[in-house]
Amino acid sequence: MKTAWFLLLFCLAGADDIRWDFQQFKRQLEGQYADLASRLSTSETKIAELVAELHKHKADQLQSGLDQFQDSLNLVTKEQDCLRRKLCERDGFTYGAGLCYYISTEKKNWEESRQWCRDRQSDLMVIKEKEKQDLVASFNKRIWLGLSDSLVEGSFQWVDGTPLTTPTYWMPGEPEDSTYPNAEEDCVEYYDGSQSDDPNRGWNDAPCSIHIAYWMCERVPC
Numbered sequence: 001m002k003t004a005w006f007l008l009l010f011c012l013a014g015a016d017d018i019r020w021d022f023q024q025f026k027r028q029l030e031g032q033y034a035d036l037a038s039r040l041s042t043s044e045t046k047i048a049e050l051v052a053e054l055h056k057h058k059a060d061q062l063q064s065g066l067d068q069f070q071d072s073l074n075l076v077t078k079e080q081d082c083l084r085r086k087l088c089e090r091d092g093f094t095y096g097a098g099l100c101y102y103i104s105t106e107k108k109n110w111e112e113s114r115q116w117c118r119d120r121q122s123d124l125m126v127i128k129e130k131e132k133q134d135l136v137a138s139f140n141k142r143i144w145l146g147l148s149d150s151l152v153e154g155s156f157q158w159v160d161g162t163p164l165t166t167p168t169y170w171m172p173g174e175p176e177d178s179t180y181p182n183a184e185e186d187c188v189e190y191y192d193g194s195q196s197d198d199p200n201r202g203w204n205d206a207p208c209s210i211h212i213a214y215w216m217c218e219r220v221p222c
């Protein structure tokens, strides 16, 4: 009986030791886990910083490349502009608004004016933008334009073969095809009445055969 009691006490004492070892082992594991978690968190932070730095470095490199490309593009554009200007200035043409244009110093009829332009690889002015209208108006002259309804009365067409569309700059009451007796008005001029104190400005259809206007030619720079 004494032996049995002794064995029981011995087993209980052993169980306490095992429980204590287990608790200690558990605390060690928890400590190691906390340490690993802390190091993992530090590593993740460091990786995020490195990724951000890499992106910034790439962005800086990209921006630098873009700046160099823009500089090269500006240089090419400038050289192209210079070349166009030189090509344009043959035959007394002027470079401006992206095109070569010529304003005459004498008056001819519409056909003669157009032929003068065509002999110099150009044609009468086609106006589809306000910038060109403003350019033509800036000379304060009556100027033949590349617009007519010679083929079909009332159906105006530009010399580049395109039909007339908006915007248009007709003077009030124009086109009327009837000012001149016994003559159809099939060619269009920019009318400027400033030399006769007439306040009217704008497009007017007029007989193609009369020498009433100067003319403007245009051609692409090259």
Ligand SMILES: [Ca+2]
Pocket (backbone or CB within 6 Å): 149, 153, 154, 177, 184, 185, 186, 187, 205
């Ligand atoms: Ca007409």
Ligand SMILES: [Ca+2]
Pocket (backbone or CB within 6 Å): 174, 175, 176, 177, 178, 179, 185, 204, 205, 206
């Ligand atoms: Ca008219």
